[in-house]
Structures are given as C-alpha cells and as structure tokens.
Amino acid sequence: MCGIVGYIGNKEAQDVLLKGLSRLEYRGYDSAGVAIVRGTKIEFDKKQGKLKTLISDLKDAPIKGTLGIGHTRWATHGIPNEVNAHPHLDCKKRLAVVHNGIIENYQELKKSLKREGHKFLSETDTEVIAHLIEKFYKGDLEAAVFKTLKLLKGTYAIAVVHKNEPDKLVGARADSPLIIGVGKGENFLASDAPAVLDYTKEVIFMDNHEVVTLTRDGVSIKDFHGRKVHKKPSKIKWDISQAEKAGYKHFMLKEIFEQGDILSKIIDERVANDRISFGELKISERAFKGFKNIAIVACGTAYHAGLTGKYMLEELVRIPSWIDTSSEFRYRDPMVDKDTLVIIVSQSGETADSLAALREARAKGATVLGICNVLGSTISREADGVIYTHAGPEIAVASTKAYTAQLAIFYLLTLYLAKLRKTISDKRYDYFMSEFKRVPGLVNDLLSEYKPEYNALEAYAEGFKRYYHQKHNKSTFLYLARNINYPNALEGALKLKEISYISAEGYPAGEMKHGPIALIDENPWVVCIAVQSKTYDKMLSNIQEIKARGGIVIGIATEGDREIMHQNINYLIEVPKVDELFSPLLVVIPLQLLAYYVAREFGYDIDQPRNLAKSVTVE
Ligand code: M6R
Numbered sequence: 071m072c073g074i075v076g077y078i079g080n081k082e083a084q085d086v087l088l089k090g091l092s093r094l095e096y097r098g099y100d101s102a103g104v105a106i107v108r109g110t111k112i113e114f115d116k117k118q119g120k121l122k123t124l125i126s127d128l129k130d131a132p133i134k135g136t137l138g139i140g141h142t143r144w145a146t147h148g149i150p151n152e153v154n155a156h157p158h159l160d161c162k163k164r165l166a167v168v169h170n171g172i173i174e175n176y177q178e179l180k181k182s183l184k185r186e187g188h189k190f191l192s193e194t195d196t197e198v199i200a201h202l203i204e205k206f207y208k209g210d211l212e213a214a215v216f217k218t219l220k221l222l223k224g225t226y227a228i229a230v231v232h233k234n235e236p237d238k239l240v241g242a243r244a245d246s247p248l249i250i251g252v253g254k255g256e257n258f259l260a261s262d263a264p265a266v267l268d269y270t271k272e273v274i275f276m277d278n279h280e281v282v283t284l285t286r287d288g289v290s291i292k293d294f295h296g297r298k299v300h301k302k303p304s305k306i307k308w309d310i311s312q313a314e315k316a317g318y319k320h321f322m323l324k325e326i327f328e329q330g331d332i333l334s335k336i337i338d339e340r341v342a343n344d345r346i347s348f349g350e351l352k353i354s355e356r357a358f359k360g361f362k363n364i365a366i367v368a369c370g371t372a373y374h375a376g377l378t379g380k381y382m383l384e385e386l387v388r389i390p391s392w393i394d395t396s397s398e399f400r401y402r403d404p405m406v407d408k409d410t411l412v413i414i415v416s417q418s419g420e421t422a423d424s425l426a427a428l429r430e431a432r433a434k435g436a437t438v439l440g441i442c443n444v445l446g447s448t449i450s451r452e453a454d455g456v457i458y459t460h461a462g463p464e465i466a467v468a469s470t471k472a473y474t475a476q477l478a479i480f481y482l483l484t485l486y487l488a489k490l491r492k493t494i495s496d497k498r499y500d501y502f503m504s505e506f507k508r509v510p511g512l513v514n515d516l517l518s519e520y521k522p523e524y525n526a527l528e529a530y531a532e533g534f535k536r537y538y539h540q541k542h543n544k545s546t547f548l549y550l551a552r553n554i555n556y557p558n559a560l561e562g563a564l565k566l567k568e569i570s571y572i573s574a575e576g577y578p579a580g581e582m583k584h585g586p587i588a589l590i591d592e593n594p595w596v597v598c599i600a601v602q603s604k605t606y607d608k609m610l611s612n613i614q615e616i617k618a619r620g621g622i623v624i625g626i627a628t629e630g631d632r633e634i635m636h637q638n639i640n641y642l643i644e645v646p647k648v649d650e651l652f653s654p655l656l657v658v659i660p661l662q663l664l665a666y667y668v669a670r671e672f673g674y675d676i677d678q679p680r681n682l683a684k685s686v687t688v689e
Contacts, residue, residue, distance in 0.1 A: 071422075071687040072156075072170035073097035073142045074248075075265050076229035078239040078284050079256025083138035088125055090258070090265035091142045093313060095121050096465050096677070096684040097170075097261060098144025101155035104128070105166035105231065106138035112166050112233045116155035120678075137236055139229045139259075141168035144683040147176070148193030158197040160204030161189050165211070165232040167203065169196040170261055171225035171246040172688045179221060199228060207232065212283045215240050219281070219294060225422065225688065227276075229259045239284040243276045246687050247420045247448060250274040250282055250289055252303045257284040262444070262685075264463055267310040272303035275446040304446060313463045320676045322466035322569070326662050327521075329474045330514035332461050333655065336478045337507060339460065344503050346486040353411075353437060353455035358490055361411040364391040365436070367399045367427045368415035369686070371469040371564060375441075375476035376415045377557040378654050382484040385651075386502075388493045396423035397689075399430065406436040413439045417464055417472035418685040419447020426689075428452055441479050443472050457483070466677045467684050468569050470662045473561065474513075474655055481506055481652070505649045509656070512646040516659050527660060530624065530641050531667035534595060537622070538572075544593050547574035549661075550582060550612060551599035558654050562597060562661035569669040569679045579605075579612040590619040597664075598639070599657055602628040603650040613637050624664075626657055 073094025077086040087104045095102075102124045103116030113133045117124040121142055141156035148154035157166040173179070176195035179202065184190065188201040202221060206214040211232045225245035232238070241248055241259045251258030251266030251273055258266040259282070263273050276282060279294040291299040318324035340346055364383055366376035376393050383391040394404065396414075400423060406412055412431040416424045419442035428449055431438050440453035443461050450456040459475035485502060488494035494502075520527060538545040547566055549559035560576035567574045577586050579598070590596070596616050600609040610633065616623055617638055624641040627634040634642065643664075645656040669676050 071097055071144050071683045071685055073261045073265070074139070074168040074170050074227060074229050074259070075261070076139045076168075076231070076239045076241060076259035076284070077256070078137045078237070078286055079253065080136055080286070081256065083135050084128060084133050086258070086269065087138050087140035088121070088128065089268055090260055091121055091140045093264040093267070094261055095142050096467060098142050098683045099678050100143050100145050100150030101152065102140070102142045103155045103157055104133070104138055104140040105157040105159070106133045106135040107231055107233055107236050108133055108135040110233060112159065112163055112231065114157055114159065114166060116152050116157070118151050118155065137231055137239060139166060139168045139231055139239070146172055146688055147195045154192045154194050156196060158192060158194065158200045160200045162204070164234065165200060165203055165207065165230060167196065167200045167228055167230050169199060170227045170687060171244070173198060173222055173226065174224035175222070195224075203230060209234070211235050211238055211240050212281065215242060215281060216296065219244075227261060237285050240281065241276070241284070242281045244279055245422070245425070248276045249446075250276060250284065252289060255286055257286070257289060259284065263306050264310065264313045267306060267313070271306045273306055273446070274301050274303050275451070277451070278448075306445070308462060313465055320466065320666070322468055322470060322666055322676050325464055325466055325471040326659070326666065327517055328462070329471050329659070330510045330517060332471055332475055333478050333513060334510035336460065336475060336482070337510065340482050341503070344500065346482050346489075348457050348486070351455045351457060353439060355490060357437060358411075358487060360409070361389065361437070362409040364389055364411045364413060365404065365406050365431070366391065366393040366413045366415065367396050367424065367431070369396050369421055369423055371473045371561060372415040372417060372476060374557040374561040374564070375473050375480065376413065377560070378477055378554060379413070379480035379484070381554045382480055382651065383487070386484050386488040386494055387491060389487070389491070396421065396427040400426040404430065404434075406431050406434050408435040410436040411439060412436045413441060414449055414453060415441045415476055416447075416449050417443045417469055417476075419444045419449040420685050420687050421449075422687050422689050425449055425452070441476055443475065467679055467682045468565055468665070468676070474658065477655055502649070502651065505652055509648060509652050512648060512656060513659060516646060516656060520663055526643070527663045528667045530664065531671045534668055535671045537595075541593055545572075546594045547572060547597065548586060548589065548594045549574065549576040549597045549599070550579040552579050552605040552609060553603060554651065555599045555601065555603070555654055555657055558599060558657050558661060559597075561658060562665070565662055565665035566668060568682060569665055569676050570672055570674060571680070572668065579609055582612055582615065587615065587619070590616055590621045592620045592622070595622045595624060597624045597626065597661070599626045600634060601626060601645060601650070601653045601657060602631065602647065603653065610637060613639060626660060
C-alpha cells in the first residue's frame, strides 16, 4: 500500500532514495517517483510502472542534492500513470509531498482549494496535502504541516520537503506506518525498516498522531498538539541480507525454502525442557486461565492460519473459539467482552482492517493478543500482548513462511493453554510436543525433494498449462480437504489465484455435494488433500465422486499410503507421516510450490503480482 522514504544527510539523496524504494517495492509497484531539493529548486522525476523504469531514467539524468523524498505506489485514487504518481507538488513547485494512506475528505478540500485558486494536476487524494501546506506556509514548514494535519481526515504517513528549507525533512503519521532511521550526520524516514537498513540499524517507530522534523543532526518528535515526545531508538536485530534473494530466482521460492529452519528456530526459542514460554507476552497466566471464549481475527493468509488455530484450540483447549475476517468483524458490533481473548493475526502488523478490529475489540473490553511478524508494527504495539513469529522479513507478496510461522505459534499457544487450563493429559502433551519437534526436520526432508533443477511439481505445472490451452483457457482449480486441513485448501487456492490469476476455489470436501460438484467435468483440476486422518475414508469417497464425473485429481497423501494408489488419481504428491494435528505444516509446502511453478510456467511476475501489495494499509 505505497512505500515512502525520505533522506537528509550528506550523501546523494537519489541513491539513498532509490535503494530505499527498492526495499519497499513489495508495498506497491505501479509507479514510482522522487523529489530532491537541488540548490534553490525542487527537481522531481516520476514514472509509471516498476521502479526500474524510474531508476533507468535517473541514471541518464541524475538529480543532485542531499535532501529528498521518494514513493512507490499502489494506486487508490486515480489510475497508475505519471501524473498520479507521487511526489505531488504545490502550484509553484516549492514543496513536494509523498503519502501512504487515504485522505477521506479530499474532495471537499479540493473544491475549496480550487475556489481559492489552487491548480490541481492529478486525480489523487494526496495532492490536497501539497496545496494545503502551500496555503499555510509562512516560512516554517513544520508549522504549515501542523495546520494542514488539522484538516485531514483519513489515514496517512507523509514526508514533505520545501525548497526554502534545505535543512529540514518533515514527516507525520496517522494510522499508516512510519519509522525514523537515525544515522550519524544523516537521518531517514521510511514506511518500513528494510528501507534504511543499508545505512543504520537504529530505528524509532513513530506512533500515531506524531510529527517529526529531521535535520542532518537532529530528530524532533511532537504529538499533534505540538508537545515534545522523547523516544529512544531501537536496534534492528536482523541483517539486510535476509531481505535479499540469496541465489533464488524469486523471493517466494527463497521464503518457501526457509520454512524448515524457521520452524526449528521458533521451537528452539519458545520451548525449553518441553515447557513453552512466550518471553515478550504481557498477558498473565491468570488472565489466560479466565477467558471464556476466543475470537480470532485476520485477513487473507493470516485468516487461514487463524482458522487452523481455531481447530486446534477447540480440540485441545476445549474453549469456544470463532474466527472472522477483520473487515467483517470491525463493522458488525461483534460479541466480545472482558471474558474474550481476541487474537489478531497479521504478518505486517499494519493491515488497516485488522488494526481497526483490534481497536474495536479493545474498546469493548476484550484482551487482544497480536501474532505478528514485523517488530514494532502498530498491531504489535497496540495489542495487550504480542507473540512475534520471528520469520524474518517476508518480501514476496504471496505469503508463505509467515503462514507456517503463524501456524507454529498457534500450535505452541494451544499446547500452552491446554496445559495451563488442564485440558490435556501429560501423556498427550508429551506426545504432541515430540511430534511437533519432528516437524522442522520433516519439512526440510520434503523440501529437499523439490530442490533439484526439475521436479514432479514442475512437471504437473507444465501439464496443467498444456491442458489449460487445450481446453481454451477454461481450466480452473478446486482444492478440497476436511477438518484441520480445510484451511490449507483455502490457502492453496489463494496462493494459486494471487500469483497465477487462475480461478481457484477452496472448499470443505464434505460440502462438495451441496454445490461445487456441479463444476466437475473434465475442466477443473481438483487438488484433494487426503493425508492419513480421521476423515481419510471420506476423502477417498470424494475422490471417487470427482473421478466418476471426469475430473482431474491431484492427490496429496501420506508417504507409503497404498490405498490412494487404487483411486485412479492423475497425479500424486506425498508428504511425510506425522500426527494429523501437525499435517497442515507439511501439506502446505507442495501447495505453495505448485502455485509457484504454475505461475512460473505462465511467465508471471511471481513476487509482485498484479493489483496486489504486501501490506494493505487502506480499507
Ligand atoms: O500483513 P497481514 O498478515 O495482515 O496481511 C494479510 C493479507 O493481506 C495477506 O495475507 C494477503 O492475503 C497475502 N497476499 C496472501 O498471500
């Protein structure tokens, strides 16, 4: 949802801004631009399309200067073109603004600014900010920004420069993320830490309703009332190399292959002598014992992790648990109160709907636990307690390692609560713990089968592409599963549709006869998750129903399963044997890889699929 970056220092701002934007491109990639204070002028360059177009343009005609701002866009208001790309300038091109978020009242502001004679060039909401600052500017940029913010309704993180103040970079935040990178003789602003990590690991996380004024040697933060706020920088622990491809063709593939090691790190960090602890968690054991119900709220892939969590919690903790998508939860007066534990799951910790759901839940007196990946993110700070997934930076828009890390945290939380609330026997707890500890090794074994240059899943993807063309591009995918693997059916379908643009649906297999079976002819490819489980026989019957109607079946089964061989399925994918409870962690691996290879077969941009952005910070 747009990435912004700002720099003030002694280096060439253009280089710093472009590097920063390349680290933020996951947030949006339909156009990009920079504005730099050069002598007594502001110079800018904006280009439609990926950042590389801007980079090559600036290579030919660099803009010199040591103060500037940059932006990579995910369009909300106005189509992606050069005029709508940020930065936006005022009438006299004296100041420039970049913005992430949505100004909800921009139309009325625009009308009145136009009446006052301001000339607008773009269709964006952002441009009103530039004209308002222009209107209020009387020689003090910070003061003009403060006056402007009073009129804005909506969400924003902004960065502003003015040609008359070559020693100042001003930023502000209301509900969209903004961090300050603190350097020596230089300072930075950015939507996310990777943008500054090449230069500094000292970062200040801005809170809502704060304004920052950066000089080369100073950082001054104030709240919206103008009161000084004192904050110490935090040290980012991970390295920028973790946000690079390490020889893989795509971030998505790299992130898929990291999963075994991440799971083992999560277990090492949280389990000692078979006892589970969550170091940073601020919710007491007493509180955990007292909750009467659990509500899980999330979006997209995080929702699928939460749905798996609901299955686990109900089975082992025997506590009524329900799940909702954040966008529904926030608007329907949900029934949560002081007896409810609300778990908000979010990789980025910045998803606008999930953040609004968190605030709604807290306002109703519920205790909110965040399961987040990004350190210092808004959800992690506003929740009553947080458990970090520590999966490292996830760059590919299609989430993979964050999902398995979220599942791992749900397993630990479930076992922790079951023990605490005495809903599990010691024997069963020990059994599950030892099964769970086997999983990272099994995931790595499974992944090692897909490492060679060419593997079965690539062959299936090739086969699908041929079939798709034979069927005049009518082939689709259906994913079926039952019980704790049902969320994986949803996740497999989501992965495929978001990176290969092929229509895919996930369904609980038992529901097939209530509608989706009407879709079955020779067109759809049906992925049937049929690992050993209490519903295995039922899945075999579903497979037969599909085969009887001419469907193409990809079966996912447990290694060594002989019965599946007699089902006349078209393609077989095997996963190592583990207790059913933990099977989602293994089953999802081939689902992720299948989506990856299909998208690669079709030649799509896997890490940056069309119309999507990694972090959805608008409604
Ligand atoms: O950062 P979050 O986990 O809150 O993001 C939620 C969804 O936007 C995200 O999972 C999205 O569905 C991914 N593109 C899925 O791959």
